[in-house]
Amino acid sequence: MSTTADHAPFPTADREHQGDQPVNTPAEPSANTTADAPANADTDVAWTRSGNAVPVHPDTARSAEQIPAQDTGERDARAGDVIDAADGDEPADTAPAALVDPPAVTRSWWETAGDATARPLVAKWLTSAEEFKSRARFLVRYAAHTTAFHALRVPLYVPTAFLRSFGAVGRLLGRLHHWVFDGESKPVRMNARDRNDSDVYMKLREARNDAVRRRMAPVMVGIVVLLAVVYLAITYVTPFWNWTVLVSAMTLIGWWGAPADKPVAGRAVDMEKTPKLTSTTVEDALCSLGIGALNQAYSKGKRMGFPSPISRDGDGWRADVDLPPAVTAGDIIAKRAELSSALRRQIGCVWPEGDARIHEGRLVLWVGDKDMSQSKQPIWPLGKPGATVDLFKPQPFGTDQRGRWVDVTLMFVSMIIGAVPRMGKTVSLRELLLIAALDPRAVLYAYDLKGTGDLSPLAPCAHGYGVGDDPEDIERMVVEMRELREELRRRTKVIRALPESVCPDNKVTPELAARKDLRLAPIVVGVDECQVWFEHKEHGAEFEEICTDLVKRGPALGIVLILATQRPDAKSLPTSISANAILRYCLKVQGQTENDMVLGTSQYKNGVRATMFARSDRGIGYLAGEGDDAKIVRSVYKDATDAKKIAAGARVRREAIGNITGYAAGEEVDVEAARLDPLADTLSVFERGEDKLWSDVIVTRLADLRPSQYGGWTAQNLATALKPKGVKPKQVWATDPETGKGANRNGYTRDALTTAQNNGQ
Numbered sequence: 001m002s003t004t005a006d007h008a009p010f011p012t013a014d015r016e017h018q019g020d021q022p023v024n025t026p027a028e029p030s031a032n033t034t035a036d037a038p039a040n041a042d043t044d045v046a047w048t049r050s051g052n053a054v055p056v057h058p059d060t061a062r063s064a065e066q067i068p069a070q071d072t073g074e075r076d077a078r079a080g081d082v083i084d085a086a087d088g089d090e091p092a093d094t095a096p097a098a099l100v101d102p103p104a105v106t107r108s109w110w111e112t113a114g115d116a117t118a119r120p121l122v123a124k125w126l127t128s129a130e131e132f133k134s135r136a137r138f139l140v141r142y143a144a145h146t147t148a149f150h151a152l153r154v155p156l157y158v159p160t161a162f163l164r165s166f167g168a169v170g171r172l173l174g175r176l177h178h179w180v181f182d183g184e185s186k187p188v189r190m191n192a193r194d195r196n197d198s199d200v201y202m203k204l205r206e207a208r209n210d211a212v213r214r215r216m217a218p219v220m221v222g223i224v225v226l227l228a229v230v231y232l233a234i235t236y237v238t239p240f241w242n243w244t245v246l247v248s249a250m251t252l253i254g255w256w257g258a259p260a261d262k263p264v265a266g267r268a269v270d271m272e273k274t275p276k277l278t279s280t281t282v283e284d285a286l287c288s289l290g291i292g293a294l295n296q297a298y299s300k301g302k303r304m305g306f307p308s309p310i311s312r313d314g315d316g317w318r319a320d321v322d323l324p325p326a327v328t329a330g331d332i333i334a335k336r337a338e339l340s341s342a343l344r345r346q347i348g349c350v351w352p353e354g355d356a357r358i359h360e361g362r363l364v365l366w367v368g369d370k371d372m373s374q375s376k377q378p379i380w381p382l383g384k385p386g387a388t389v390d391l392f393k394p395q396p397f398g399t400d401q402r403g404r405w406v407d408v409t410l411m412f413v414s415m416i417i418g419a420v421p422r423m424g425k426t427v428s429l430r431e432l433l434l435i436a437a438l439d440p441r442a443v444l445y446a447y448d449l450k451g452t453g454d455l456s457p458l459a460p461c462a463h464g465y466g467v468g469d470d471p472e473d474i475e476r477m478v479v480e481m482r483e484l485r486e487e488l489r490r491r492t493k494v495i496r497a498l499p500e501s502v503c504p505d506n507k508v509t510p511e512l513a514a515r516k517d518l519r520l521a522p523i524v525v526g527v528d529e530c531q532v533w534f535e536h537k538e539h540g541a542e543f544e545e546i547c548t549d550l551v552k553r554g555p556a557l558g559i560v561l562i563l564a565t566q567r568p569d570a571k572s573l574p575t576s577i578s579a580n581a582i583l584r585y586c587l588k589v590q591g592q593t594e595n596d597m598v599l600g601t602s603q604y605k606n607g608v609r610a611t612m613f614a615r616s617d618r619g620i621g622y623l624a625g626e627g628d629d630a631k632i633v634r635s636v637y638k639d640a641t642d643a644k645k646i647a648a649g650a651r652v653r654r655e656a657i658g659n660i661t662g663y664a665a666g667e668e669v670d671v672e673a674a675r676l677d678p679l680a681d682t683l684s685v686f687e688r689g690e691d692k693l694w695s696d697v698i699v700t701r702l703a704d705l706r707p708s709q710y711g712g713w714t715a716q717n718l719a720t721a722l723k724p725k726g727v728k729p730k731q732v733w734a735t736d737p738e739t740g741k742g743a744n745r746n747g748y749t750r751d752a753l754t755t756a757q758n759n760g761q
C-alpha cells in the first residue's frame, strides 16, 4: 500500500538520478547560466582543473553511460572549451559561466511551522452541536432497535441455544481431549515413527507423556469437583432448581459454543460496509481517468502527493490530493462520472472539489458512504410546527455532503438560482419563500411564471402573488413591481432622514425593521422562471430596470430579490442583475458560461463546477455567497402538501400581528388606475408650438402631470418606457427655459411620438 511518503510530489527516483547535486524542483527552475552573473557554489556546478565553475545542465549530471551517444560529442566539446580556456589559451570568450538559479534555500523549522495549518484540537463531531446530536441520535436509535429486535426473538433464541448445547459440549470435550493428550504434537511423533527415527520418537513420546501427566491432574480435580457438586445438588437441592440450572448452563454453553458462522442470534442491523479509501485506491482511480497531463507526469516519475492523511469526515472519507504538476482539480472534476466508476462507487457518493486558495492542483476528494441524493436528510427544523424565523439571522437551507446543515442569511442579499430544467430550482425557491413566510414581519411577493402553481402554497401569506404569463398577469406584476420601486425610494428617504445614532450604517437593522412607524420590515420577492419577465416584449425593459434597481439598492433597504431561471444567459438573466447578486445557488448546468453566470465570474476556473452534477443529483447545487467558499448543498424538499402546512402555520402567526395584506387579504391590484400610457402622456406635455423637447423637460412635466406614477422618473426611465413603442431618444435642439440658451440634448420630437402613436393604434 502506498503511504503518504510514497506520494511525495518529487519522488526519490528523481533525486537519485540527479545524484547529490541540488535538485531542480519547480520551485527551483532548471539551471541556466549567463556569462556575467557570478558563479554560486551552492548551485549545480562542476569545477574545472583550474578551479573555475562550469554550469552543470541536468543532462550533464548523468553518468557517461546514461548520455546517448549522439549528444555526448557536442557536450564534451563544450565542456572541453571551458576547461581549455581556463588553462589560459582563450581568456576573453570563455570566461566561466555564471548561474542564474537562486541558491537552494532551506527554510527553518520555525518558518515552516509559521505557515502550517493547525489541525483541529478536538474531533469535529465534538465541536459541532449538530454533528454531535446526529451521532448521539444514531446511537440511541441503534441501541433501541437492537434491544427490541433481540427481545422479540428471545423465545426462539433459548430453545435454539439449548439444542445447540449438545454439539457445543461435544466440541468442548473434543478440544479438552486434544489438549490433555497433546494432540498437537501427534503429527511430529508420527513423522519420527514413520522415519524409523527411534531416538527422536522416544524423546517425543517422553515429552508427550510428561505433558499428559501434567495436564491430566487439574482435569481430574475438575471432574471430581464437578461430580461432588452434582452429588450435593441432587442430595440437597430440589429437582426444579437442578433442572433450571442445568438448562440455563446448557443454554449458555449452546450460545457461546455456537460456530462463528452460525450464531444463535441474528444481526439486528445490516451494516453496509463501505470500502476504506486509501491512497492507492485514489491514485489508481485518478490515473485511470485518461487525463493526458496526469499520465505524462506519471511516466516521468512525478506522482501525486497527499498533504494530510486520508481520514473520516462525516459519513465518508476525505482525501486531500496534490495533483502532479500541470494537472488541475478542474481536470478531475470534469470527469466525476469516470472517477465514480474508477472508485467503484455511485456517482452521488463521489465529490471532487478544488481548493484554489492553496493552488490549482489541490483536489479535495470526499467519498461518501451513501449517495447524497438518496441519503436521508435530517428533519428540517423550520418544518416543525410553531417554527418562526428572524430573517436577519442565518436559517437552515440545506445539508452538505456530510449531512450538516448549511445556513443562508436572506437579509442584505439578492439571490439567483439557476439550473437546467427539472433539477430543483422551484423547490429551492419555494423553500426560501417558506423561510421568509415564517418571519411574520416579512412582506412576501411570489411570482410563478412557469404557471404550474408551484408557489401557490405561499399565496395565503403573500402580499403580491402571480401565476402564469398571460398579458393581464404580467401587467399586474408590472404594477406591483412599480409599487415596489416606489417603496424602495420611500425607504431610501426614510433611512436618509434617520439620525446617525439610530442608523449608523445607512441600512435597515433588526431594530429599525421592528419599528412599525418606519415600515421597514423585510420584503422578499421570489420569481420563478424570471426569463419570462426579462424577455417580455412590452415590459421586459421595465422589469429589467426595476430588478436591477432592487438588486443593487434593495439589500441595504431590506428588500431581497430571488430570481430563478432555467436559462441562465445574458438575455434571460441580464448581466446587470446577475453581476450584482450576492447569494447564488447553481444546480446542474450544461456549460462554463451558465456556471459562471449563476455562480460568478471565474468560478468554473476555480473548480466550482455545477456542470459535474449528474441528472440524479436533484436538489443538489453549489451555494456561493454564504461564507467564503462555495459549498455543495442539497436543498430541503417539501412537497406542495407539506409546504401548505408550513405556510398555514406562518399565516396564523402573521394574523396574530396583523400582517395579512395585499393578495393574502383579498385586495385587488387596480391595474386600470395604474395603467400608464407614457407615450400619450409624453405627447400631452408638449405645449402648443413645441415640436421637440429634451427628455429632462419631459420627465419634469410628467412628474407634475401624475406625481404618483412619474414622480422620480429619469430620462432613462422615459427611454425604457418608450422603447417598446418604437421611439428612441435622439439629439434635439431646444432652448433652456431658465437660461434661454439653446443646446443639443437627448430628447424627442412631436413627429416621432405622433408616428409611434399612430402605428400603435
Ligand SMILES: Nc1ncnc2c1ncn2[C@@H]1O[C@H](COP(=O)(O)OP(=O)(O)OP(=O)(O)O)[C@@H](O)[C@H]1O
Residues within 6 Å of the ligand: 419, 420, 421, 422, 423, 424, 425, 426, 427, 428, 450, 566, 618, 619, 620, 634, 635, 636, 637
Ligand atoms: N432537495 C431535493 N431533494 C430531493 N428531490 C428534489 C429536491 N429538489 C427537487 N427535487 C426533485 O426534483 C423535481 C423537480 O424539481 P423542480 O420542479 O424544483 O425543478 P425545476 O428545476 O424547477 O424544474 P423546471 O425547470 O421544470 O421548473 C421535484 O419534483 C423533486 O422530485
